[in-house]
Amino acid sequence: MKVMLRTSVIVIALMVFLGLPILFYWLGEFPRRSVLKEAISLLTLLAFSLMLSQFFMARSNLKVIQLFDLRQVQLVHKFIAYAVMTVLLLHPVLIVFPRLFEAGIGPWQAFRTMLTTFENPGILLGLAAWILLLVLTLTAIFRLRLNWALGIKYRNWRYFHGLLSVLVTAVAVLHAIKLGRHFNPSMVFFSVSVAITGAAMLFKMYLFPPTKPTVSAKQTVGSE
Amino acid sequence: MTIENISGCIGCGRCVHACPCDVIRIDKESGKAAIVYPADCQICHLCRMNCPVDAITLSPEKTIPVVVSWG
C-alpha cells in the first residue's frame, strides 16, 4: 500500500514539476530557435519548476514527510537544490553563451548590456533574485559552520532558510513573469499557484506547528 | 509578417538603434520593444543580431499593403 502510495506521489511530483512545464513549453506557441538555445531554455524552465518543488520536499509537507523518510527527503531536497541552483545561478551566462557560436554581438557585450539595463524592473528583480539565491545557496552549504561560528540554533537557521526561500521564490517568479520568454498565461498560473501553495504550507507550519514531532521515529517499511 | 515575435525582451533598446528602418520602438508602458512599423522592415536581421537576449524572431515573409486609389 505504502509502496504504491509512494510511487504515485513520486509519479505525480514528476508530472507536476517536470511534466507540466514541458507540456506548457511544448504547447505554447513560442518561436523555436537553435537546439542549443531551446535546450538551455528548457533546462532553465525545469530548474525553475524544480526550485518551486523544493517547498514540497521539506518538513512543511507533512504528507510527504509521513510517507517517506525525512532523511531521504532531505537528501533529495539537497540533491535537487544543488543541481537547480547551479543552473539558475548560471542562468544569466547561459542566456548569452550561445552567442559564442553565432553572428551578432558577442557574449560579453550581450552580458554587459543585459546586466546594466537597470531601467527594466524585470532585470532588477532578476539581479535581486540572483543575489538572494546565492545567499540562500551559500548559507545552506555552510549552514553547520555558519551556525557554529555565529552561535545560531539549527531551528532558527531553518526559519531563515524557509523565509529566504519564500523571498527568493517571490522575486524569481516576478522576474520570470516580467521577462520569461516562455511565461505564457499557463506558465504564469502554474508557477504562481505552486509558489503560493508552497509558501502557504511553510507559513502554516510556522504559525501552527504540528503538535507531535512528525518524524521522530524512522518508519520501517518492509519492502525497502 | 516580418518580425514575428519579440519575447523575453528586457527593453535595452539596442534593436531600436540597430534598425536602419526605424521599425521598432520601445513601448513606454511595458518598457519593451514593440514592432511599430512592420511595413518598413527590410528583414535584414540587424535587430536580432544586436539583441542581447535573443528576443527577436523574424520570418522571411512580408505582407505588403494592398493598392488603393486614394492615398
Add this chain to the structure above:
Amino acid sequence: MTTTEQQSGPTRRAFMAMGGSAAGMAALGVNAGWGQNTSVSDASAFTTATHDCDVLVIGGGMAGLFAAVKGHDAGAKIRIVSKGRLGSSGLTPFAKGFFAFDPAQEELTLDEYVAAVSRSALGTNNPVYTRQTAEHSLARVEELKAWGFFDSNLYNKSFMTPIEARGIPLHERVVVTHLLKDGERIAGAAGFRLDAEEVVIFRAKSVVLCTGAGAFKPNGFPVCDLTHDGTVMAYNIGAKVTGKEWNDGHVGRAKNPAATYDGWGDMFDRRPSLEGVGIRHDLGVDANYLAYKLGNPVEAGPGSGPGKNVAGGPFRPVEFADNGPPPGPPEAAGMGDGPPAGGGPGIGGGPPGMRGPAMGGASAGMSIHKSEGLVPINDRCESNIPGLFAAGDALGSHMCGAIYTQIGSSLAGSAVQGAVGGEAAADYARDVETPILEETELAAVEEEILAPLRRKAGYGPAWVTQTLQGIMIPNFVLYIKKESILSAALAYIEELRDHHSPMLRAADMHELRLAHETSNMIISAEMKLRASLMRKESRCSHYRLDYPDVDDENWRAWINIYKDESGDMRLEKQPFDTWPAQT
C-alpha cells in the same frame, strides 16, 4: 491613415486596405496603442536645438566613419549626424569584401590595374578615383584592423572605437533634410530627431555628405533606409549630380523577395575579409534583358551574357565576355549559383546561398555604387558648392565606372574617399569664418521640415511610395528602356512631384521621415528618367532598346544634373576624363 493609437483594429484585410504602417500592425495581431511615437498633434510645440562645428559629417557608414576620423585628425571640430546608428545603417552593415591593393602581392601594377578597370568600364570610370581607392586601400585596412573591424560581423563596436577615442560628438537617429547656405557657400544642415519633437540645426563651416546611395525602397536589397537624401538636398542648393541613368542589376529571390537576410545566405553573418585584384564586368542589366526577352524567372549563371540564347542585349567587352561565376563578393555577383562559402566572403557567387529562381529589381532605384551622386570638381571629393564635400556612395566619383569592375572596391572606396573628403573639409574649414544662418531662412526651413505634420489632409507617404514603385520598378521602365515608356513614366512622376509631394502628410516622427524620403525618391526618379532619356546609347548598366549600341562618338560623357535659377531640372554632358567646367 496611420495612427499609432488605433485601439482595436478592424479586420486584417480592411486594415491592410488603409495602407501605411498601421496595416502591418494589425496584420501582426499586436495590440496597438504604443506610447512612444504617438501622433504629433501640435507641430508648433517643437523645440529647436542648434549645434556648432567646423566640419559636419552627415552619414554613419564607412565613408562617414573615415571622414570624421580624418577630419578630426586634421584639426577640425567634427560632429557626425546619421539617421541610423553608426555602422548599422545604410549599406555598410551588409558589405563583407574589402578590396585592398597590395603592390607586393599583385601581378598588376597600379597603372595596369587602372587601365583594366577603364577597359571593363568602357571609359565610364574616373581613373583618378579608381587609382585613389587602390592606392590608399591598404592604409585604411590597417586602421580598420586596429579598431577591430575584421573581428565581428557587426560594425558598430569597431566604428565606435576611434570615435570614442577622439570624443567626436555623434547624433544618431537624426534625419537631415536640408543643407543650409550662407551666400554661395555651405553653412550647415537641418533636420529632426526621430525620438523627440525636436528640430536640429547644425552650423558648420564645411559639410561632408556621406549619406550613401538610395533606391525606391525595393524588396530584396537592404537599402530601404536610403533614398538619395544627400543627393537631393545638395541638388536643392545647387550642387551638380551625376550617374542617374546607370542601374544596379542585383536580383532577389522569387521566394520571400523582401527577406534580404535570407536572400543573401549567410553573408550578413560573416565577418569582413580582404579582396585582391579581380576585375569583372558584372551586375549590369544582362539578366534584365534576358528576363525581358524570355520572361522570368531567369535561370542564368552569374555574369553570363544573354548572348547564348538571346540575340542583342547589353554590350560586353570581349576581354570580360565570359566571367563565369564571379569569384567575388555578392556585390560583384550576378544571378545566384556561384560556388558558395568555402572561405571568406570573398568566395561565393551570389548572393551566396541564393538558390532557386531569381527576380529582378532587388535594388531598384540604385545605380552602381559610386557611379551616382555629387559631381566631384577635383580629386578631393569637393562639390561645386564651396565647403560641400561628398564621399563614398554619395559621391558620383565613378570610381569603378558604370558597371561593377573591381570586386569589393565599394567598401574600400567609401573608406578612402571618406578619409580624403574629411581631410579636405578640415583644410577648407581652417581658412573660413563661421557662417551666418539667417533667422528668416531658418524659420522657412523649419516650416518645410514640419509641414507634413501640420497637414490635416493629404497623401500618406507609404501610398505615394507604393505608387512610385509601381511606376518606376517594372523591368520595361527602369532597366530595359525606350523613349516612349520613359516619357510616359516621367509624366507620372511629374504628377507625383507637383501634386503629391507638396501634399505629403505625416502623423508621427516616423512618418515625417517617410514623407521626406518619399519626396527625395520622387526627385531621384525624375533624375533617373531624364538622364535615361538623354543618353541615347547603351553602355554598361544603361540599356536602351531603341539605342542598343555603344556610341563612342557622342557619348564618351557623363550626364550632370542641376537645378537652374528658375528651379527646373537641367542636364549637361561632361566628357569622360575631364573635371566639370568651373564657373
